Amino acid sequence: MKVLTLNFLTCAVKTCKSSSDSFPLHPKDAELASDDVEVNPQLLVNLLPRIDWNALRTTSTELGFPQLPEQPPTAEELGADEKVLKDLHSLLIETQIMEGKLVCGHCGHEYAIREGIANFLLPSHLV
Amino acid sequence: MATPSTTPSALPSLSAADDVAKLTAPSAVTETGTAPPAAEADADAYERTHVHGVYEAIAPHFSATRYKPWPAVAAFLHAQPPGAVGLDVGCGNGKYLGVNRDVFMVGSDRSPSLIAHARTRTKQLQTQVVAAGGAGRDGGGVAVGTDVLVADGLVLPFRERAADFAICVAVIHHMSTRTRRQDAIRQLLRCVKTGEAGRTGGRGQVLVYVWALEQGTSRRGWEEGGEQDLLVPWVLKSRQKQQKQQRGTKNQGGGAPEEPGAAPSHPDPVFQRYYHLYRKGELEEDVLAAGGAVVASGYERDNWWVVAANEPVHQGEQ
Numbered sequence: 001m002k003v004l005t006l007n008f009l010t011c012a013v014k015t016c017k018s019s020s021d022s023f024p025l026h027p028k029d030a031e032l033a034s035d036d037v038e039v040n041p042q043l044l045v046n047l048l049p050r051i052d053w054n055a056l057r058t059t060s061t062e063l064g065f066p067q068l069p070e071q072p073p074t075a076e077e078l079g080a081d082e083k084v085l086k087d088l089h090s091l092l093i094e095t096q097i098m099e100g101k102l103v104c105g106h107c108g109h110e111y112a113i114r115e116g117i118a119n120f121l122l123p124s125h126l127v
Numbered sequence: 128m129a130t131p132s133t134t135p136s137a138l139p140s141l142s143a144a145d146d147v148a149k150l151t152a153p154s155a156v157t158e159t160g161t162a163p164p165a166a167e168a169d170a171d172a173y174e175r176t177h178v179h180g181v182y183e184a185i186a187p188h189f190s191a192t193r194y195k196p197w198p199a200v201a202a203f204l205h206a207q208p209p210g211a212v213g214l215d216v217g218c219g220n221g222k223y224l225g226v227n228r229d230v231f232m233v234g235s236d237r238s239p240s241l242i243a244h245a246r247t248r249t250k251q252l253q254t255q256v257v258a259a260g261g262a263g264r265d266g267g268g269v270a271v272g273t274d275v276l277v278a279d280g281l282v283l284p285f286r287e288r289a290a291d292f293a294i295c296v297a298v299i300h301h302m303s304t305r306t307r308r309q310d311a312i313r314q315l316l317r318c319v320k321t322g323e324a325g326r327t328g329g330r331g332q333v334l335v336y337v338w339a340l341e342q343g344t345s346r347r348g349w350e351e352g353g354e355q356d357l358l359v360p361w362v363l364k365s366r367q368k369q370q371k372q373q374r375g376t377k378n379q380g381g382g383a384p385e386e387p388g389a390a391p392s393h394p395d396p397v398f399q400r401y402y403h404l405y406r407k408g409e410l411e412e413d414v415l416a417a418g419g420a421v422v423a424s425g426y427e428r429d430n431w432w433v434v435a436a437n438e439p440v441h442q443g444e445q
């Protein structure tokens with residue numbers, strides 16, 4: 001699962017949806033891999049305003065990557081600085097969580113990730 | 128017409144049944160049975176047997192027969208702007224992921240086996256450079272923006288109001304009560320943007336595609352006024368049966384159904400999938416009941432479709 005995807009996920013438990021603690025989910029025992037993917041600058045530039053930057057900073061730190069700046073780069077900065085673009089591409093698109101868990105900060109439920117696929121099916125008592 | 132059983136261990140023996148949902152060729156006349164809508168409390172268990180368990184078991188076969196996107200769905204995807212974030216709820220083998228290579232799409236499905244197929248597929252797309260002009264209306268390049276996960280359509284894990292669009296193709300007709308079908312649309316609407324001022328992107332759109340009751344040109348013989356709740360057989364040909372046994376399918380959703388084909392008297396296992404065939408106007412009614420607005424709707428090749436959105440947020444409202 002991509003780091004980018006994690007930015008659009010929350011706990012599946014209905015009573016967690018209204019809690020700010022259910023987003024972002026927290027990776028635990030994460031085993032990472034990196035895919036080699038061609039950069040799509042247009043996609044990245046347009047994607048950036050749709051990303052919850054604070055949540056991405058949290059995720060990035062929890063996965064052991066260097067702290068991201070407080071503010072997201074602007075479209076101009078992305079266009080002018082290839083390194084900023086590449087770093088963002090590498091974090092969002094290329095980095096994969098292959099094994100591990102995603103933990104909800106509100107209810108504590110742990111969702112398993114196996115072979116790169118997160119499973120959000122809930123046991124019946126949580127539905 | 129055979130009287131269907133709701134227990135897979137006592138299926139009627141069906142002969143000429145085939146994949147009736149096949150897109151590319153007119154399907155054979157099939158023996159289908161009527162299925163009484165399940166009681167609300169039993170609906171989950173019923174769908175586990177007649178939907179989730181079936182897809183888990185037929186995943187390799189199903190995946191091999193599903194690769195052509197519906198034209199109206201492809202057109203909807205191509206109309207999304209670069210960088211848009213989209214969801215494909217009930218994505219199956221992921222045939223719509225990567226149709227538009229300039230958007231980011233996350234596919235989800237209830238079937239872990241189908242999602243495993245989808246992941247293999249998206250990984251291939253990611254490394255496969257398509258020459259400009261060779262991929263249809265987009266300019267080629269690689270499909271970097273796809274990911275897949277396992278989730279139930281009624282219990283989605285997506286951040287609310289965050290997606291620019293969502294598609295849900297050939298999924299909601301598998302839900303066995305009207306309450307559940309409307310709830311599924313409600314869940315989709317919760318995932319997409321409301322179009323508030325100051326947020327990137329406009330009001331999010333949800334494309335829903337379901338099988339129609341009115342299939343006048345089809346050889347299935349379904350028409351206006353007919354039975355809407357059916358069990359439609361899927362025959363698993365022996366070649367696929369072998370693959371399936373090697374894989375050892377397992378339903379993580381809580382108990383796979385007994386496989387009717389395991390008995391030696393049935394060389395080709397038959398699985399009964401539940402369908403609710405939508406009558407004209409019913410899909411729009413369900414969108415309104417789910418609190419949504421109908422942006423557009425229509426009929427394409429034996430299916431009803433609707434583009435739905437959240438009710439516009441008016442100024443001054445909280």
Ligand SMILES: [Zn+2]
Nearest residue numbers: 011016104107
């Ligand atoms: Zn939770």
